[in-house]
Amino acid sequence: MKNFNWPIRIYYEDTDAGGVVFYANYLKFFERARTEMLRSKGFEQDELMNNDNIIFAVRSINVDYLSPAHFNEQINVSSEISRLKKVSLIFEQSITRENKVLCKATVTIACLDAKTMRPKVIPPLLRAEFQ
Amino acid sequence: MKNFNWPIRIYYEDTDAGGVVFYANYLKFFERARTEMLRSKGFEQDELMNNDNIIFAVRSINVDYLSPAHFNEQINVSSEISRLKKVSLIFEQSITRENKVLCKATVTIACLDAKTMRPKVIPPLLRAEFQ
Amino acid sequence: MKNFNWPIRIYYEDTDAGGVVFYANYLKFFERARTEMLRSKGFEQDELMNNDNIIFAVRSINVDYLSPAHFNEQINVSSEISRLKKVSLIFEQSITRENKVLCKATVTIACLDAKTMRPKVIPPLLRAEFQ
Amino acid sequence: MKNFNWPIRIYYEDTDAGGVVFYANYLKFFERARTEMLRSKGFEQDELMNNDNIIFAVRSINVDYLSPAHFNEQINVSSEISRLKKVSLIFEQSITRENKVLCKATVTIACLDAKTMRPKVIPPLLRAEFQ
Numbered sequence: 001m002k003n004f005n006w007p008i009r010i011y012y013e014d015t016d017a018g019g020v021v022f023y024a025n026y027l028k029f030f031e032r033a034r035t036e037m038l039r040s041k042g043f044e045q046d047e048l049m050n051n052d053n054i055i056f057a058v059r060s061i062n063v064d065y066l067s068p069a070h071f072n073e074q075i076n077v078s079s080e081i082s083r084l085k086k087v088s089l090i091f092e093q094s095i096t097r098e099n100k101v102l103c104k105a106t107v108t109i110a111c112l113d114a115k116t117m118r119p120k121v122i123p124p125l126l127r128a129e130f131q
Numbered sequence: 132m133k134n135f136n137w138p139i140r141i142y143y144e145d146t147d148a149g150g151v152v153f154y155a156n157y158l159k160f161f162e163r164a165r166t167e168m169l170r171s172k173g174f175e176q177d178e179l180m181n182n183d184n185i186i187f188a189v190r191s192i193n194v195d196y197l198s199p200a201h202f203n204e205q206i207n208v209s210s211e212i213s214r215l216k217k218v219s220l221i222f223e224q225s226i227t228r229e230n231k232v233l234c235k236a237t238v239t240i241a242c243l244d245a246k247t248m249r250p251k252v253i254p255p256l257l258r259a260e261f262q
Numbered sequence: 263m264k265n266f267n268w269p270i271r272i273y274y275e276d277t278d279a280g281g282v283v284f285y286a287n288y289l290k291f292f293e294r295a296r297t298e299m300l301r302s303k304g305f306e307q308d309e310l311m312n313n314d315n316i317i318f319a320v321r322s323i324n325v326d327y328l329s330p331a332h333f334n335e336q337i338n339v340s341s342e343i344s345r346l347k348k349v350s351l352i353f354e355q356s357i358t359r360e361n362k363v364l365c366k367a368t369v370t371i372a373c374l375d376a377k378t379m380r381p382k383v384i385p386p387l388l389r390a391e392f393q
Numbered sequence: 394m395k396n397f398n399w400p401i402r403i404y405y406e407d408t409d410a411g412g413v414v415f416y417a418n419y420l421k422f423f424e425r426a427r428t429e430m431l432r433s434k435g436f437e438q439d440e441l442m443n444n445d446n447i448i449f450a451v452r453s454i455n456v457d458y459l460s461p462a463h464f465n466e467q468i469n470v471s472s473e474i475s476r477l478k479k480v481s482l483i484f485e486q487s488i489t490r491e492n493k494v495l496c497k498a499t500v501t502i503a504c505l506d507a508k509t510m511r512p513k514v515i516p517p518l519l520r521a522e523f524q
Contacts, residue, residue, distance in 0.1 A: 009294075011290070013153055013290045016148070016202075017146035017151075017201070018448065020148070023424070024417045027417035031274060032275075035274075046332075065450070070148070072306060143428075144421045149317065154320045154323070155289035158286035162406065166404060175465060176465060177464055188280075188330075189285045192323075194323050194324075202438075203428075203437060203439040274411065278464075279410070282410075284405060332410070333410040
């Protein structure tokens with residue numbers, strides 16, 4: 001699955017009294033971008049849950065904050081699947097503003113059975129698109 | 132039900148680049164205070180949902196923002212039930228910092244059937260405590 | 263100023279354990295839409311603050327919650343300036359999903375001096391666009 | 394500096410439509426606990442900024458999500474400074490519910506000059522308390 005780009009605008013809700021984006025809110029941006037990446041491949045997470053009994057859960061995240069984003073800026077979230085395992089996958093994501101990298105993340109996502117919340121093998125249809 | 136007070140500390144997460152609490156976040160504080168007011172009377176909302184099939188939903192809110200709260204301040208949320216109807220109730224809430232009123236809200240809450248999400252008569256046990 | 267429409271996607275960050283959008287988060291959507299309405303007229307709020315010493319602050323908001331929005335839905339925020347006063351203006355905003363109104367708000371915004379935080383007459387250039 | 398514990402209650406605002414705490418919100422809890430740990434030693438971050446020209450900024454965070462927290466639960470955030478360097482420090486933090494570990498984080502914090510936002514040596518008074 002190729003690198004996927006998703007533009008995001010910074011609103012007041014994203015910033016804090018330090019004048020920059022609050023550090024937890026970058027995780028919202030990363031999540032939005034992963035959701036849109038799936039959507040771009042035809043996968044809607046509500047349908048995956050209701051029809052296929054699948055949900056994705058974050059198992060771990062490593063974030064490096066290099067330079068802050070500010071109110072009203074337009075940023076880009078770049079997302080790529082770097083590794084595809086049997087029941088999990090790893091995303092490499094970065095946030096840039098005009099080619100300057102602001103923030104980088106490595107995110108491990110587990111595929112879970114939506115009812116039991118136990119690990120579930122990633123279905124072939126998804127696997128084919130992720131590769 | 133008498134006036135109920137709940138103290139809240141302002142953290143970075145609550146503020147925005149204007150240096151003050153973001154206007155939507157006061158609604159979080161009001162909600163926390165309503166939850167704690169119920170708890171102080173022995174009602175836990177997860178038990179009300181799971182055991183009594185009841186959830187509370189906000190139907191309307193009017194908020195007046197008089198003066199801003201800032202990072203690191205300690206504020207107080209005061210809550211009172213001003214009107215108790217058959218399937219809904221009205222809260223009068225205000226946020227103060229050392230006797231200065233920062234924000235006031237009138238909040239209408241509906242009692243709903245947790246499964247059908249339709250209006251449900253407030254059970255006698257709750258009604259008795261709310262009066 | 264004509265009715266302005268702004269589409270918004272609901273992500274996990276916007277929802278709560280009730281399965282619907284958390285009531286405070288609609289205020290984020292309303293704020294994004296007001297910001298984009300200003301931008302559509304050529305006004306950037308960071309420039310208004312830095313170059314013109316102007317900030318806008320919410321003075322009051324009345325919200326009616328009619329029907330909930332859910333995870334992954336696409337909604338529309340409609341915004342209109344219903345009244346333009348000397349130092350404040352009133353927005354009528356509503357959130358719809360495929361023509362069904364989910365939420366309505368009346369929002370009073372004050373124009374403030376960014377340094378003193380005192381009321382400031384809305385400058386002619388802004389006034390002209392708002393009318 | 395000894396292990397510091399800070400209790401936190403989960404409200405609707407913290408959860409998402411998956412029925413659990415949204416993954417970004419644990420970072421809010423970790424930040425609250427670091428702020429309270431500093432406060433317990435007599436350091437207020439607004440005073441550090443205004444009087445001592447110091448702010449703390451997160452440089453990196455590694456989070457392992459082991460088990461979810463749910464609406465209305467009471468959790469504990471445990472925080473410890475594991476390493477104290479010249480211009481930065483490392484926190485080991487974990488979130489537990491009745492002795493079950495839900496989430497663990499390693500957080501690198503930089504000490505910055507509040508005006509220039511450049512690295513600043515941690516002042517002796519702070520250093521003495523952190524050790």
